[in-house]
Amino acid sequence: METIGFIGLGNMGAPMAGRLLEAGHGLVLHDARPSVAEPLVARGAHWADTPAAVAAATRTVITIVPSSHEVRLVFEGPQGLLSALAPGALCIEMTSADPSATRELAPLVEARGAHLIDAPVSGGVRGATEGTLAIMVGGPAALLERARPVLERMGKNVFHAGPVGAGHAIKLVNNMCSGGILALTIEAVAVAAKAGVDPARAVEIIQASSGRSNASDYKFPKFILNGAFDAGFAIRLMLKDVDGYARLAQEGGVPSLVGRAVTEIYRMAVARGMADLDHTAVARLIEEWAGIELRSKPGDPA
Amino acid sequence: MTRIGFIGVGTMGLPMATNLLKKGFAVTAYDLNPEAVKAAASAGMTAAASAAEAVAGADIVVTMLPSSPHVEAAYSGDGGVINAARKGTLCIDMSTVDPAASRRVAAAAAERGIRFVDAPVSGGTPRAIDGTLAIMVGGSAEDFQAALAALQAMGANVIHVGPVGSGEVAKLCNNLIAGVAAVAVSEAFRIAEGFGVDPKVVTEVIAKSSGNTWVMEHMHPVPGLVARAASTNGYAPGFMTDLMCKDIGLAVDAARNLRIPLFVAPAAQQVYRLASSHGLARKDFTSVYTFLKPSAGTAPV
Numbered sequence: 001m002e003t004i005g006f007i008g009l010g011n012m013g014a015p016m017a018g019r020l021l022e023a024g025h026g027l028v029l030h031d032a033r034p035s036v037a038e039p040l041v042a043r044g045a046h047w048a049d050t051p052a053a054v055a056a057a058t059r060t061v062i063t064i065v066p067s068s069h070e071v072r073l074v075f076e077g078p079q080g081l082l083s084a085l086a087p088g089a090l091c092i093e094m095t096s097a098d099p100s101a102t103r104e105l106a107p108l109v110e111a112r113g114a115h116l117i118d119a120p121v122s123g124g125v126r127g128a129t130e131g132t133l134a135i136m137v138g139g140p141a142a143l144l145e146r147a148r149p150v151l152e153r154m155g156k157n158v159f160h161a162g163p164v165g166a167g168h169a170i171k172l173v174n175n176m177c178s179g180g181i182l183a184l185t186i187e188a189v190a191v192a193a194k195a196g197v198d199p200a201r202a203v204e205i206i207q208a209s210s211g212r213s214n215a216s217d218y219k220f221p222k223f224i225l226n227g228a229f230d231a232g233f234a235i236r237l238m239l240k241d242v243d244g245y246a247r248l249a250q251e252g253g254v255p256s257l258v259g260r261a262v263t264e265i266y267r268m269a270v271a272r273g274m275a276d277l278d279h280t281a282v283a284r285l286i287e288e289w290a291g292i293e294l295r296s297k298p299g300d301p302a
Numbered sequence: 303m304t305r306i307g308f309i310g311v312g313t314m315g316l317p318m319a320t321n322l323l324k325k326g327f328a329v330t331a332y333d334l335n336p337e338a339v340k341a342a343a344s345a346g347m348t349a350a351a352s353a354a355e356a357v358a359g360a361d362i363v364v365t366m367l368p369s370s371p372h373v374e375a376a377y378s379g380d381g382g383v384i385n386a387a388r389k390g391t392l393c394i395d396m397s398t399v400d401p402a403a404s405r406r407v408a409a410a411a412a413e414r415g416i417r418f419v420d421a422p423v424s425g426g427t428p429r430a431i432d433g434t435l436a437i438m439v440g441g442s443a444e445d446f447q448a449a450l451a452a453l454q455a456m457g458a459n460v461i462h463v464g465p466v467g468s469g470e471v472a473k474l475c476n477n478l479i480a481g482v483a484a485v486a487v488s489e490a491f492r493i494a495e496g497f498g499v500d501p502k503v504v505t506e507v508i509a510k511s512s513g514n515t516w517v518m519e520h521m522h523p524v525p526g527l528v529a530r531a532a533s534t535n536g537y538a539p540g541f542m543t544d545l546m547c548k549d550i551g552l553a554v555d556a557a558r559n560l561r562i563p564l565f566v567a568p569a570a571q572q573v574y575r576l577a578s579s580h581g582l583a584r585k586d587f588t589s590v591y592t593f594l595k596p597s598a599g600t601a602p603v
Contacts, residue, residue, distance in 0.1 A: 243558060250551060255575040260568035268563040 532586030
């Protein structure tokens with residue numbers, strides 16, 4: 001089975017790489033912090049000191065790093081991928097990155113005779129661990145088909161979004177939906193609580209009614225009502241994505257009244273020192289504004 | 303005679319360059335649009351075939367362009383101002399752009415011994431024609447003094463704000479407030495009218511109260527209350543809705559980079575974007591008032 005290059009072993013990258021290893025792929029790993037690779041190296045993966053060394057050893061390279069800034073460093077920095085990609089190699093860029101940066105990067109990769117598709121993911125740490133991520137691919141269909149066996153080790157739903165950059169665009173759009181509906185549902189449950197509805201009961205009713213969403217179905221019960229706040233996606237990353245969405249809306253000339261309120265709520269959270277908290281902890285900011293806590297009590301609906 | 307290379311002779315640039323000409327400056331004009339260059343030639347300026355030709359013999363270069371990318375493109379590259387101008391040339395960028403872009407251009411210019419100030423303007427086309435623009439300047443005290451005579455030929459209030467980029471910062475802050483105020487004044491007067499209260503009397507009251515603003519006094523969004531306001535002239539710009547949207551966008555982008563949460567400015571920006579989608583893109587920004595027209599329906603409220 002093909003040996004895969006894998007760069008970026010954070011909250012998402014490490015379990016995704018773990019899935020490939022389990023499936024029998026050889027792995028050549030790199031991360032800016034060598035220590036994060038140790039558990040995978042202990043399971044048989046190989047460490048490479050630089051992105052260039054990963055490119056020299058493999059024909060399929062996956063990258064999943066915090067943002068377009070790091071993508072640029074990995075590809076264009078000293079000892080970057082671009083200095084060593086083999087002709088015909090395929091780069092699968094899985095970061096939640098800026099679509100315009102991706103569109104600028106693709107021709108640089110093509111100039112080396114290699115290929116780039118963008119394939120960001122949704123589904124969080126749970127999806128990465130269980131191999132049930134949604135993967136949205138931008139790039140030529142033929143390259144998606146080449147990547148599909150590898151992508152299907154990590155994700156259950158692999159979508160072709162459109163040309164290069166389209167995967168990153170729809171990822172930003174999805175995260176605005178996710179972050180926006182979360183903020184709105186938190187605010188709405190606070191309003192319900194002030195109006196005398198127990199928060200857990202309010203979530204249960206919304207979930208059974210037309211207001212149902214990922215927020216009522218999943219995030220409230222798993223991360224907010226129980227005070228866990230550990231969905232695995234930081235507020236600063238949510239802010240990065242909703243800001244990326246706002247840029248897309250601006251580029252497209254689409255009025256964005258709701259989206260703009262959402263960006264500023266997450267920016268306010270960051271300004272209040274919550275950047276590294278889980279994105280579900282934006283509930284704590286809205287709770288503070290409302291002067292109420294949205295936690296379950298004993299005997300509440302599960 | 304001071305020789306000026308003027309790049310960007312559009313609706314604002316042409317009357318500004320014409321005022322330089324009137325005050326005795328020798329002006330060579332260039333614009334990407336050949337029609338604009340022809341108009342400049344008809345006004346008595348020397349026409350240039352390229353930016354490089356316009357700045358080659360100039361003591362001072364003035365640029366008046368639509369956006370940050372236009373400014374960076376005009377200054378950089380082989381045929382750009384920084385390469386084509388003589389060492390020691392003073393460049394005055396009067397466009398409204400991201401202050402960070404001004405600083406990038408200034409740094410690149412300094413590497414080749416070219417001087418740079420940002421000097422965005424306020425006042426719109428009428429005051430550009432009258433030579434009474436407000437001009438806010440960012441740059442060293444020495445460069446400000448060197449630019450002053452040319453700037454005073456175009457403007458009545460020329461203020462040195464601080465180092466490079468500061469002029470743009472003042473401009474963005476001003477336009478954020480003016481943009482928000484025009485929406486607020488429009489909303490308030492729609493409410494007053496909804497209650498059937500005479501907007502002329504409300505204007506007199508507010509002019510003496512805490513809600514008074516420049517926008518209401520000079521650019522009243524309600525037609526017929528201020529003689530020189532765009533609203534009284536069918537919302538002919540003035541300052542177009544799309545440009546206001548762009549300028550608030552610059553402030554919103556700057557706030558993002560400074561990590562400042564903003565609520566009202568982005569909302570106002572989106573109101574202008576909506577107004578733009580409703581056919582008001584090239585009308586004066588105060589036409590946002592017409593977009594806030596109440597519905598005539600009988601739906602319960």
